[in-house]
Amino acid sequence: MNTPGTDHNISEEKTGILLEKPVSLLFREIKIQPKPFFLALAKAAVKGVALKLDDALVEIGDALAASGLGEEPGHVAWTLIYGALVRTTMELVRDAPDLFSQGETPTDNELKTICADLEKGLLAAKIRIHADFLEHPEKLAFLDTFQPILSQWLQGLGSPPMQARALANRLPHKFPLALHEQWGQAPEHYAVLEKALETPFTRADQQARQWLQYHAWLRAETHTRMFAEAFGLASVYVPLCAYYEEDIQVGPEDRPGDADLQTGKEKKRKVVELHTELVRWMANYNPKDTVRVVSGGPGSGKSSFAKMFAVAATEKRLFRF
Numbered sequence: 258m259n260t261p262g263t264d265h266n267i268s269e270e271k272t273g274i275l276l277e278k279p280v281s282l283l284f285r286e287i288k289i290q291p292k293p294f295f296l297a298l299a300k301a302a303v304k305g306v307a308l309k310l311d312d313a314l315v316e317i318g319d320a321l322a323a324s325g326l327g328e329e330p331g332h333v334a335w336t337l338i339y340g341a342l343v344r345t346t347m348e349l350v351r352d353a354p355d356l357f358s359q360g361e362t363p364t365d366n367e368l369k370t371i372c373a374d375l376e377k378g379l380l381a382a383k384i385r386i387h388a389d390f391l392e393h394p395e396k397l398a399f400l401d402t403f404q405p406i407l408s409q410w411l412q413g414l415g416s417p418p419m420q421a422r423a424l425a426n427r428l429p430h431k432f433p434l435a436l437h438e439q440w441g442q443a444p445e446h447y448a449v450l451e452k453a454l455e456t457p458f459t460r461a462d463q464q465a466r467q468w469l470q471y472h473a474w475l476r477a478e479t480h481t482r483m484f485a486e487a488f489g490l491a492s493v494y495v496p497l498c499a500y501y502e503e504d505i506q507v508g509p510e511d512r513p514g515d516a517d518l519q520t521g522k523e524k525k526r527k528v529v530e531l532h533t534e535l536v537r538w539m540a541n542y543n544p545k546d547t548v549r550v551v552s553g554g555p556g557s558g559k560s561s562f563a564k565m566f567a568v569a570a571t572e573k574r575l576f577r578f
Contacts, residue, residue, distance in 0.1 A: 275454070276331025276389045281380035283335050292376040294343060295410070299368045301348045302357050302414050330453035334386050337439055337447055344435035345542065346407065349424050352482055356424070357415040371413035378406040388454055394436045395429040395476075404428055413455050416487075423487035430480040430491070435474035441470070450475070472571040494565055497558050499531040532566060539570065 258471055284291065350357075363371065382402045390397055404425045411421035480489035502524040531551070538549060553559050 262373060274385060275334055275390070276384065276386040277383060278331075279380075280382045282464070283332070283384065284380065287336065289336075289339070290376075291339075291379055292372050295346075295375055296368060298347060299352060299363075299372055299410075299414055300365070302354070303362050305354055308364045311398045328449055330449055331386060333447055333449050334390070335384060335545075336558075337436065337450070338384070338386070338390075338399070340439040340443075341394070341432055341436040342403070344439055345428060348413075348431055348435065349407075349427060353416070353420075353424055353487060355485065356411075356417070356420050356487060361415070363413065363415065367413070371410060374413075375406055375410040378409075379403065382406075391436075391450070391454065394433045397429075397432075399453060400429045400432060420487040423507040427480045427487075427493075430489075431477050434470070434477045437470040437473050468571075472568070475564070475571060476567045479568055489563055490564060494561060497531045497562050498528060498529045499534070499553075502526055531562060532569070535566060536569075536573075545565050 261320045272464050361412060374423075382399065386397075406416075408421045408425035408429060411424055412418055416424065479491040483489070483493075484491055504522045505525045536545075551559055551562065
């Protein structure tokens with residue numbers, strides 16, 4: 258509810274808002290400082306060394322417990338989001354070590370300035386968490402706010418501007434999988450959300466949640482780097498056409514000029530848009546027609562199509578158990 262003199266809403270039933278606050282206030286309340294993590298990650302990136310993820314994530318859980326806000330759904334949701342953000346950023350950096358060696362290596366002082374700028378931009382943002390954010394975490398508006406901040410930070414580490422933007426653009430596509438992994442890593446921290454939120458995610462049993470996580474993984478796979486570029490398959494994929502052959506009955510009347518033609522069958526090719534055709538086939542399930550084989554030469558797009566179609570099929574719930 259709105260309260261005079263404040264700039265945030267908490268658990269507003271009418272709008273479905275679980276939490277709305279400045280990020281700076283949230284970090285202060287939970288006693289987390291983002292700059293040390295991003296500085297450590299920046300140093301690791303430019304030096305080409307690995308950074309342990311566990312240390313950063315343990316700090317998040319410990320800070321939540323120490324703050325005494327472990328039963329506040331909004332604060333718990335924010336730590337879940339921030340933990341997933343940490344995971345996603347680390348994954349993007351680890352996936353692109355070659356992009357940070359294309360310019361001059363920044364000094365320690367320059368890295369501190371870069372990370373201070375990131376922290377400033379992050380703290381200036383506001384976060385609005387809706388009660389259904391677990392269903393579609395990729396639609397979280399905060400990610401749109403953080404993308405340009407992340408892009409500037411990546412450029413500061415030495416990544417060319419275009420490559421940095423392409424990496425940052427993968428953030429919302431990698432984020433859902435990181436959210437599932439963060440929840441699974443420390444479910445005791447987020448148990449309060451199961452009580453506070455009624456969504457398919459929180460109602461799901463273990464098997465169903467694993468399917469949700471698998472879908473998030475499929476989606477992330479289509480945004481994995483390819484051809485040593487910062488972009489992924491989903492950014493360049495072009496839908497495929499295909500054909501199948503069907504038998505048709507022919508006779509002399511079908512070819513008046515061919516007196517030797519005998520009555521019989523011949524193959525006729527029918528061209529289709531592959532995705533649309535398979536969606537139609539799956540939507541009209543027939544237990545006597547359960548197999549489709551996609552064939553083609555090397556490099557014709559079979560594997561790429563399979564990845565893109567798998568994502569679409571899980572999103573539209575076309576699969577059957």
